[in-house]
Amino acid sequence: MSAPARYPLRTRILHWLTAVLIFSxxxxxxxxxxxxGSYASxxxxxxxxxxxxxxxxxxxxxxxxxxxxxxxxxxxxxxxxKLVIGSELMLYALxxxxxxxxxxxxxxxxxxxxxxxxxxxxxxxxxxxxxFFTLRQAHSVLAYTLVVVIAAHVSAVLLHAVTLRxxxxxxxxxSRNR
Amino acid sequence: xLNLPVFPDNSAQGFYDRLFAQKAVPTTGQPDPxxxxxxxxxxxxxxxxxxLIKKHPPTPGFADSSFSSLMTFFFVxxxxxxTPVRWSFVPQQQALPPRTGGKNDLFDALIRQIRxxxxxxxxxxxxxAPGDPTADATLPWPSDRRTVDxxxxxxxxxxxxxxxxxxxxxxxxxxxxxxxxxxxxxLFSARSAAYAASYRARTGEPKTPPAVQVDKxxx
Numbered sequence: 001m002s003a004p005a006r007y008p009l010r011t012r013i014l015h016w017l018t019a020v021l022i023f024s025x026x027x028x029x030x031x032x033x034x035x036x037g038s039y040a041s042x043x044x045x046x047x048x049x050x051x052x053x054x055x056x057x058x059x060x061x062x063x064x065x066x067x068x069x070x071x072x073x074x075x076x077x078x079x080x081x082k083l084v085i086g087s088e089l090m091l092y093a094l095x096x097x098x099x100x101x102x103x104x105x106x107x108x109x110x111x112x113x114x115x116x117x118x119x120x121x122x123x124x125x126x127x128x129x130x131x132f133f134t135l136r137q138a139h140s141v142l143a144y145t146l147v148v149v150i151a152a153h154v155s156a157v158l159l160h161a162v163t164l165r166x167x168x169x170x171x172x173x174x175s176r177n178r
Numbered sequence: 179x180l181n182l183p184v185f186p187d188n189s190a191q192g193f194y195d196r197l198f199a200q201k202a203v204p205t206t207g208q209p210d211p212x213x214x215x216x217x218x219x220x221x222x223x224x225x226x227x228x229x230l231i232k233k234h235p236p237t238p239g240f241a242d243s244s245f246s247s248l249m250t251f252f253f254v255x256x257x258x259x260x261t262p263v264r265w266s267f268v269p270q271q272q273a274l275p276p277r278t279g280g281k282n283d284l285f286d287a288l289i290r291q292i293r294x295x296x297x298x299x300x301x302x303x304x305x306x307a308p309g310d311p312t313a314d315a316t317l318p319w320p321s322d323r324r325t326v327d328x329x330x331x332x333x334x335x336x337x338x339x340x341x342x343x344x345x346x347x348x349x350x351x352x353x354x355x356x357x358x359x360x361x362x363x364x365l366f367s368a369r370s371a372a373y374a375a376s377y378r379a380r381t382g383e384p385k386t387p388p389a390v391q392v393d394k395x396x397x
Contacts, residue, residue, distance in 0.1 A: 033375075035371065036367065037367055037368065038367065039367050039368070039374070041367070043370075109347075109348050109377070110346075110347065111350075111353055128346070129341070129345070129346035132381050133378065133382045136378050136381070
């Protein structure tokens with residue numbers, strides 16, 4: 001079977017950068033809400049990473065319009081093709097929404113988001129306790145949804161790469177051996 | 179800020195353990211003396227702090243209470259020099275004596291007093307010397323430390339809790355203006371975490387009318 005084409009290098013770099021940032025930020029988020037001694041420092045890191053993710057995802061979404069996706073392996077049928085498109089859109093939506101909800105949630109407490117220790121971002125939501133609660137709950141729901149959708153994304157790629165051996169992973173990989 | 183001379187605990191674990199030691203036993207309605215003495219044996223810092231707190235009984239009202247930071251902050255100047263500071267709001271008046279009978283006596287007395295004129299506290303900064311404890315609010319600083327009179331807080335009115343005022347604020351001791359930094363006291367992070375969890379729970383609750391209604395307090 002011929003190896004499928006790859007995404008452009010810039011797209012692969014952005015993909016793995018986002019993956020590392022999102023894994024770290026999700027992990028820190030889940031740990032910090034159960035932490036007493038490290039809460040303050042983890043929260044600072046979490047907010048900085050969240051804003052970085054927002055910037056990277058905006059860049060990534062813009063970049064996504066600069067090229068077409070490489071052809072999918074022949075093992076992907078038309079129903080699965082629809083699922084691939086749907087899950088990509090869903091991931092983009094979640095990756096954009098989650099940092100924005102986090103930023104708005106902090107804004108609704110009347111305080112600015114502070115990144116890199118001292119840079120204050122403008123508030124993007126009014127000071128409103130009810131709004132804070134809604135956004136705070138949404139931030140948790142989106143976090144768990146991200147975990148589920150990422151797990152499905154990784155599982156599907158592994159199913160193809162390991163079980164079907166159709167080179168699905170190499171579309172996004174860096175290795176010379178396809 | 180609290181109306182205590184020192185804080186009873188110097189760690190989140192100590193605070194947590196104290197809450198259990200002080201828990202009332204259902205049969206007696208009182209804390210278990212054995213649990214409390216075991217706790218104090220394990221936490222000599224709390225035993226020492228409580229002895230000091232006992233020497234400073236609360237004043238009759240809110241208007242004549244001192245309210246202190248207890249924890250230590252650093253004031254940082256343009257050259258980056260960090261000076262340890264603790265502060266107190268020191269009352270400038272006597273308190274109206276509370277009328278006995280209601281559970282809101284202290285609040286009602288404050289509301290009546292503020293109607294007849296503004297209440298004032300002086301902001302007194304205490305500057306720490308090298309070697310003074312900065313990460314442990316159970317330890318007082320020596321009484322001869324330099325103080326700076328930094329201004330007057332004047333309260334001219336009082337409002338019932340409602341949307342958009344103090345009710346909806348999450349007080350976080352780590353939200354600080356430029357030039358003021360927290361010390362390495364572990365209770366800063368613990369308070370920030372606990373207040374955030376409490377704010378989330380509070381904002382999600384159905385709203386009930388506040389227990390103290392300013393306009394219902396009679397002269």
